Amino acid sequence: xxxxxxxxxxxxxxxxxxxxxxxxxxxxxxxxxxxxxxxxxxxxxxxxxxxxxxxxxxxxxxxxxxxxxxxxxxxxxxxxxxxxxxxxxxxxxxxxxxxxxxxxxxxxxxxxxxxxxxxxxxxxxxxxxxxxxxxxxxxxxxxxxxxxxxxxxxxxxxxxxxxxxxxxxxxxxxxxxxxxxxxxxxxxxxxxxxxxxxxxxxxxxxxxxxxxxxxxxxxxxxxxxxxxxxxxxxxxxxxxxxxxxxxxxxxxxxxxxxxxxxxxxxxxxxxxxxxxxxxxxxxxxxxxxxxxxxxxxx
Amino acid sequence: xxxxxxxxxxxxxxxxxxxxxxxxxxxxxxxxxxxxxxxxxxxxxxxxxxxxxxxxxxxxxxxxxxxxxxxxxxxxxxxxxxxxxxxxxxxxxxxxxxxxxxxxxxxxxxxxxxxxxxxxxxxxxxxxxxxxxxxxxxxxxxxxxxxxxxxxxxxxxxxxxxxxxxxxxxxxxxxxxxxxxxxxxxxxxxxxxxxxxxxxxxxxxxxxxxxxxxxxxxxxxxxxxxxxxxxxxxxxxxxxxxxxxxxxxxxxxx
Numbered sequence: 159x160x161x162x163x164x165x166x167x168x169x170x171x172x173x174x175x176x177x178x179x180x181x182x183x184x185x186x187x188x189x190x191x192x193x194x195x196x197x198x199x200x201x202x203x204x205x206x207x208x209x210x211x212x213x214x215x216x217x218x219x220x221x222x223x224x225x226x227x228x229x230x231x232x233x234x235x236x237x238x239x240x241x242x243x244x245x246x247x248x249x250x251x252x253x254x255x256x257x258x259x260x261x262x263x264x265x266x267x268x269x270x271x272x273x274x275x276x277x278x279x280x281x282x283x284x285x286x287x288x289x290x291x292x293x294x295x296x297x298x299x300x301x302x303x304x305x306x307x308x309x310x311x312x313x314x315x316x317x318x319x320x321x322x323x324x325x326x327x328x329x330x331x332x333x334x335x336x337x338x339x340x341x342x343x344x345x346x347x348x349x350x351x352x353x354x355x356x357x358x359x360x361x362x363x364x365x366x367x368x369x370x371x372x373x374x375x376x377x378x379x380x381x382x383x384x385x386x387x388x389x390x391x392x393x394x395x396x397x398x399x400x401x402x403x404x405x406x407x408x409x410x411x412x413x414x415x416x417x418x419x420x421x422x423x424x425x426x427x428x429x430x431x432x433x434x435x436x437x438x439x440x441x442x443x444x445x446x447x448x449x450x451x452x453x454x455x456x
Numbered sequence: 457x458x459x460x461x462x463x464x465x466x467x468x469x470x471x472x473x474x475x476x477x478x479x480x481x482x483x484x485x486x487x488x489x490x491x492x493x494x495x496x497x498x499x500x501x502x503x504x505x506x507x508x509x510x511x512x513x514x515x516x517x518x519x520x521x522x523x524x525x526x527x528x529x530x531x532x533x534x535x536x537x538x539x540x541x542x543x544x545x546x547x548x549x550x551x552x553x554x555x556x557x558x559x560x561x562x563x564x565x566x567x568x569x570x571x572x573x574x575x576x577x578x579x580x581x582x583x584x585x586x587x588x589x590x591x592x593x594x595x596x597x598x599x600x601x602x603x604x605x606x607x608x609x610x611x612x613x614x615x616x617x618x619x620x621x622x623x624x625x626x627x628x629x630x631x632x633x634x635x636x637x638x639x640x641x642x643x644x645x646x647x648x649x650x651x652x653x654x655x656x657x658x659x660x661x662x663x664x665x666x667x668x669x670x671x672x673x674x675x676x677x678x679x680x681x682x683x684x685x686x687x688x689x690x691x692x693x694x695x696x697x698x699x700x701x702x703x704x705x706x707x708x709x710x
Contacts, residue, residue, distance in 0.1 A: 322576040324560045328549040335547035338509055340535030340563025340623060 160292050165411045171299035173407015174306035178361030179384030180391060180399035181310060185354040187388065190330065190347065192250055196237040196257040198381030199264035200355045201362035204230030205372040206268050208363065209277040219280045219367060226366075227359035233264065234355025238348050261377065268374045275373055282367040302364045306400055309357055314396045326350055358384070386430050392443025401441050405429070462487045462627050462658045463508065467517035470503055470682075477503040479682035480517070485627070490649065490659045492673030492690075494666070496702060500682040501662045502544060505629045508660070509541050510534050521627070535563050538626035542616045542633055544662075550605025554596055554615055557604050558587045558622040587622060594618040594648070610641055617648070627658045634665040646672050670694070678702065 179198075186194045207229035211217040217225075241256040283297040317323035329336040329343050337343045362380060366372050383406070391402020406426055413425035433440060463485040470478040478500040485491045493501050506512060508519055510531040519527045526534055540561075549557050562583050570580050591597045594614040599607060604615060613633065620628055630649070634642050642665060649659060649672050663669045669676060670690040678686040678693055680702040686693050693699055 320577045321559060321579050324552055324556050325576070327551060328557075328560050331549045331551050332547050334511070335543070335549070336560075337531045338511065338535070338541060338547075339561040339619065340532045340540070341560065342530075342532045 161415065162412075164293050165415050166408055167293060167295065168299075169408030169411030170404055171296070171303055171407070172411065173387075173404040174299075174303040174400070175361050175365045175403070176383045176387040176406050177306045177391075177400035177403025178302075178309065178364070179358060179380055180387035180403050181306075181313060181396065182354040182356075182358035182361070183384040183388045184391075184394060184396060184399040185313065185350060185357070187393065190326075190350060192242055193254045194237060194242070194257050194351070194354075195254060195381060196241070196260045196264060197234075197355070197358060197384060198379065199261045199377030200233035200237055201230045201358040201380050202268060202372070202374065202377035203233040203264055204228070204355075204359045205279070205362055205366050205376060206272060206277070208366070209279055209372050210272070212280050213278065217280075219282050222280055223282075223360075223363045226363045227356050230359030230362065231352040231356040234351045234358075235348055236260075237355075238351035242351070243344060243348070261381070265374050265377055268377075276371045277373075279366040279370050279372050281370050282364070296368075298364065298368055302368075305360055305364065306403070309360065310396060310400045313357070317396065322346070322349075383426075386426050388440075389430055390433050390440055392440030395440070395442040398440055398442030405441070460486055461520075462489075462522060463660065464520040464523075465504070465508075465517065466520070468504065468507060468519065469514065469516040470500075470507055470512070471515045476682045478507065481679070481682070481684050483677055483684065483687075485658055485660055487658055488653060488656065489675065490653055490661060490673050492669040492676040493660060493662045493679065494664075494669055494676060495679030499679040499702075501679055502631055503682075504679075505541060505631050505660070505662060508534075508629060509539055532563065535623060535625075538564050538624070539629065540564070540620040540623050540625040540627075541629035542620045542631055544631040544635060546612050546616055548604040548607075548612055548615060548619070550603065552604060553601050554591065554604055554607070555587060555600045557615060557619050558590060559584070561619045561622050562587070562624075564623040564625060586624075590618050590622055609636060610638075613637065613641075617645075621652065621657070625657060627660065628652065630659060630661045630663070632662055632664060634663055634668050642668055 183197055186192055186197065204226040208222040208226035211225050212222050237257060237260050241260055242253050245252050281298070282301065287294045287296045317327065325336065325341045325346055329341060329346060333343055358380065362376070366376070387403040387406045388399055389402070390406055391398035391400070406429065409425050409429050410422050414422040461484050465481055465483040468478055468481040468483070481500070481504065493504065495501050507514060510526075510529060514527055517527075518525055521534070521537060521539060526537065549560065552560065559579065562579065574580070588597070591600055594617060596611065596614055596618060599611060604612065607615060613636070617633060634645055637645065646668055649661070653659060661669060661673060673690065675688065676690055676693045677684055678699050685702060686696045686699045688696075
């Protein structure tokens with residue numbers, strides 16, 4: 159029983175990092191209706207900038223976090239300018255395929271610059287985990303959960319209560335009209351990509367500081383976990399992204415405990431498979447084909 | 457503005473492939489004027505509006521606004537300068553509320569005085585108060601928090617009009633605002649256009665509804681096959697034989 163609860167706690171904590179990854183994905187895929195496969199690799203580039211700062215100059219975790227988030231955001235803008243800006247009004251498939259090409263480019267660039275496979279990453283906190291009755295709570299895990307909940311609330315607020323968020327939703331509903339009422343569509347979409355990558359950067363920093371290492375494969379890992387968590391949570395739903403991440407984390411934690419680490423990743427795909435069969439809209443998603451941005455233009 | 461001419465079109469030309477949609481049109485709109493632009497279907501009226509607001513590039517010619525050449529500027533910059541428009545087929549943001557539709561459209565006037573961050577987070581207080589006044593003016597105050605997509609047709613037309621005015625434009629382009637309206641609604645539209653002019657807005661009105669154009673416009677320009685065939689007061693245009701031929705489909709001298 160204690161194991162069961164402890165595994166659930168661990169699952170929730172790890173799941174909150176998946177939820178953060180899904181949050182950035184949702185901003186681009188659910189809201190802009192674009193699939194950015196280079197999402198994870200942009201975060202990985204941020205991680206590499208962070209590790210250089212750590213290894214070369216002995217920077218502390220906060221400085222590393224700042225540069226990593228900034229690096230991820232700039233990499234996100236790079237991807238947006240190359241893959242998404244040239245074909246804004248249509249051709250979502252073309253954007254997705256070119257974002258796959260940039261994924262490969264970013265991964266190879268990382269290997270070229272830092273050829274060793276793994277590089278160290280600074281831990282966020284050190285010392286013994288907190289004890290809470292018979293259960294153990296890691297401080298960096300708690301920070302992860304706090305960031306996930308806080309950023310979800312912030313993004314939800316931004317999309318529904320600020321002029322910028324409303325402008326983004328106006329662009330999705332009617333891009334031409336949005337441009338003609340004076341919204342600079344190109345800059346707004348670029349900023350949305352930067353924000354999504356920055357959120358991914360937060361998630362990536364928290365995960366890497368728990369792992370204490372970064373590899374070029376981190377990009378693929380982040381894209382996959384974010385994508386799966388987003389699809390489980392429901393396409394286009396901001397709270398759904400976090401819920402999907404938490405559910406994925408809990409399922410993985412229990413599967414690892416009962417069936418071993420090899421089964422862990424398999425469990426993620428099984429959960430996704432079951433959702434796609436039984437409830438393709440995901441936890442909080444609406445019927446397939448509609449999302450929060452679904453235009454109900456007259 | 458200091459310039460009596462708000463809008464000048466010099467040799468405005470737009471070809472779509474082999475189609476000469478607009479072919480060398482010269483047109484001037486004076487400050488505070490209501491200029492009616494009429495013509496048979498496909499004569500290039502809507503294309504002229506699209507060219508003035510920068511939806512696609514010109515084939516030839518120039519667009520001057522307040523004396524400055526804006527031919528190369530992107531649409532959002534032209535809005536910031538003070539040119540807004542309504543659409544022939546309504547283009548509201550259906551998933552935003554009535555109030556929010558106006559809020560995101562405040563991209564010239566009051567809102568521009570703010571810096572980037574405050575402008576895009578909360579916007580200026582004065583600008584927000586203006587939205588409520590605008591909604592009252594268009595009799596939409598009670599629909600404030602309703603989704604624009606759920607409004608009735610007449611309300612959507614009024615909201616489009618309000619949205620174009622929310623940015624406090626110097627020049628307003630109305631693309632067939634009376635389409636689908638009944639007699640009573642057209643009468644309200646007529647008085648609203650007049651009231652806007654009193655507030656200093658210059659209007660370019662494209663309309664098929666002749667009664668409205670003849671009543672409200674100071675001057676009327678007539679297009680046919682992308683070229684301007686007549687220009688003048690309502691009575692002068694009405695009695696012009698070339699205009700009659702264009703509308704009745706006969707050829708002069710036949």
